[in-house]
Amino acid sequence: MSCLITMSQKELHRLELIQTIRAERLTVVEAAERLDLSRSQVHRLLQAYDRDGPAGLVSRKRSRPSNRRHSEEFRNAALDLIRERYLDFGPTLAREKLIELHRISVAKETLRQWMTEAGIWISRRERKKRVFQPHGRRDCFGELVQIDGSHHWWFENRGPKCTLLAYIDDATGKLLHLRFAGSENTFDYLHATKALGRRPVSGRPFTFAFNPEIGRAAFSAARFESQVFQRDNVSTRKSPG
Numbered sequence: 001m002s003c004l005i006t007m008s009q010k011e012l013h014r015l016e017l018i019q020t021i022r023a024e025r026l027t028v029v030e031a032a033e034r035l036d037l038s039r040s041q042v043h044r045l046l047q048a049y050d051r052d053g054p055a056g057l058v059s060r061k062r063s064r065p066s067n068r069r070h071s072e073e074f075r076n077a078a079l080d081l082i083r084e085r086y087l088d089f090g091p092t093l094a095r096e097k098l099i100e101l102h103r104i105s106v107a108k109e110t111l112r113q114w115m116t117e118a119g120i121w122i123s124r125r126e127r128k129k130r131v132f133q134p135h136g137r138r139d140c141f142g143e144l145v146q147i148d149g150s151h152h153w154w155f156e157n158r159g160p161k162c163t164l165l166a167y168i169d170d171a172t173g174k175l176l177h178l179r180f181a182g183s184e185n186t187f188d189y190l191h192a193t194k195a196l197g198r199r200p201v202s203g204r205p206f207t208f209a210f211n212p213e214i215g216r217a218a219f220s221a222a223r224f225e226s227q228v229f230q231r232d233n234v235s236t237r238k239s240p241g
Helices: 009-022 028-035 039-057 072-085 091-102 108-117 186-198 222-229
Strands: 145-152 162-169 175-181 207-210 218-220
Touching: 009 028, 009 039, 028 039, 072 091, 072 108, 091 108, 162 186, 175 186
Parallel strands: 145 207
Antiparallel strands: 145 162, 162 175, 207 218
16 A cells, blocks of 8 residues: 655655665765764664665654644733734734733744734735725816925035925826925925915916825815915905005
8 A cells, every 4th residue: 555755855865875775885884974974873764764664764753743832821822912912013023022021932933923823913925915096187287286205316416415396287297396405394395385386377286195205195285375375475465545
């Protein structure tokens, strides 16, 4: 009756040499040198092969729980604490808290495996990537203005590294305004927006859309009114009287 035997590459190499010894094409001393074993260890391998065949060379520790394995009670106690107090923590930080506050010491990779099996932690490879639906362009000029900043050596070696603030119309893709600043900051964005509102060609946009790195939101230009246009109205008003 034939049976399937699973062997590692190391065990397959041992089997090949043991069979070569039995075929009298290799001595025990030569096999011991190739396997980096003693002569007595090679003789024990020969005895196991003669007794059980190739299965005698397979490690008996395979498929057996490790002697250093934690008990189920210990595992469940650690996972219960994580569910109760550290549900949004990753394995590394959760392990630090278990050691620091609860005196529960467990290897990081062991804890990662436990949390993954329990459904508490999802590895980066298995996480579903967020799909962002592309938005359609607006119909009218000035309805939405995209704002973004890029930190770069714009002047090469002739000046310091700076940020270029760009205002682009969403409907037409037309570049409406540019401003160089030391960094992306509220002060320069407000001044650039004020300058954009003063231009008769563009006027006041209906909505500004910020890059996610800036604000992660699109908001109405009316929110700018009190800060940007309140003291500097574009239209000229005559004083009463």
